[in-house]
Amino acid sequence: MSFINFNGKVKKMNHKPKGVTELVFEVPTKELGNRIQNLAEMIDKDVKVEIESDIVRYNVQINANTERPIVNYEVDQSGVVYIAKPESEQLEAELGLPEEKPKIEEKPMEIEREVVDRFIVEGMAPEQEGFPENMSEIAKRRIEGESYRKLATELEMSSGTIVDLINDYRAAVAPLAETWWEWKEDQANEAVPMRKDEEAADVDLDSSQSVKDDSDGNDQKEEEDGAA
Structure with missing residues (x-):
């Protein structure tokens, strides 16, 4: 006995003679994968079907x-x-x-x-x-x-x-x-973290501050050397 479950669409419902209703499903082939052979074996066989809308x-x-x-x-x-x-x-x-x-x-x-x-x-x-x-x-x-x-x-x-x-x-x-x-x-x-462009902006800002701090330190050192 084969079992197959898949996601698809109900495309048609046809009322036929002798109290029979024909259902037509459309299923992406990739959805069935290697189970398509199992489905083929069910043609003209009695099957149990449960359909649930998404x-x-x-x-x-x-x-x-x-x-x-x-x-x-x-x-x-x-x-x-x-x-x-x-x-x-x-x-x-x-x-x-x-x-x-x-x-x-x-x-x-x-x-x-x-x-x-x-x-x-x-x-x-x-x-x-x-x-x-x-x-x-x-x-x-x-x-x-x-x-x-x-x-x-x-x-x-x-x-x-x-x-x-x-x-x-x-x-x-x-x-x-x-x-x-x-x-x-x-x-x-x-909860999403900062975007990369925002992170880059923060890095640039930190780098600019670091350069400024180094510059201020060098200026202070030059003044001290001059005073000496």
């Missing part, structure tokens, strides 16, 4: 008037994401104004699944209402390679249900993961 799609509620998200997130120094109180609410509370009731719309968003999965695996994803208490751990186990079947058996639910549960959880934490990822990138950029 993109997580989710919806964000926005204020239709300002086109800004209703819920905003911030990250503390330890990387924990939390809900930030909107400025409008703070102003209304300070001035004693009635709470604004904006018109809310749903805006579709996308994020790379790898970002969301890293957010979960690193233990930064919080539990979400409507999911099992240990949902973050369940999702982490799947991301790290545990099969849907094993998880479904343990949780006493169907494989299809656990697939939907994990996908829904990814979508639920996706906006938090996006904020967390932006914070991580900012942290990495701040």
Whole structure:
């Protein structure tokens, strides 16, 4: 029995007679490498297929008037994401104004699944209402390679249900993961060492100072010799 996993694109889905659906994948040859022969041996054979998108799609509620998200997130120094109180609410509370009731719309968003999965695996994803208490751990186990079947058996639910549960959880934490990822990138950029041209400028400055110090020392020595 052969096993192959690869990254590719679903190009077509054709509904054929007799209740058959034909799927067409496009895979870079270098992605398959020397496994291409294994794939060729599977032609016209029964196979088990699991397809998982590299993109997580989710919806964000926005204020239709300002086109800004209703819920905003911030990250503390330890990387924990939390809900930030909107400025409008703070102003209304300070001035004693009635709470604004904006018109809310749903805006579709996308994020790379790898970002969301890293957010979960690193233990930064919080539990979400409507999911099992240990949902973050369940999702982490799947991301790290545990099969849907094993998880479904343990949780006493169907494989299809656990697939939907994990996908829904990814979508639920996706906006938090996006904020967390932006914070991580900012942290990495701040830690980047000086560019070579900046280092060269510092070296030139140090050299100039050294020459000046030597010159001052020589001038002082000449004055002392003259006085002697």
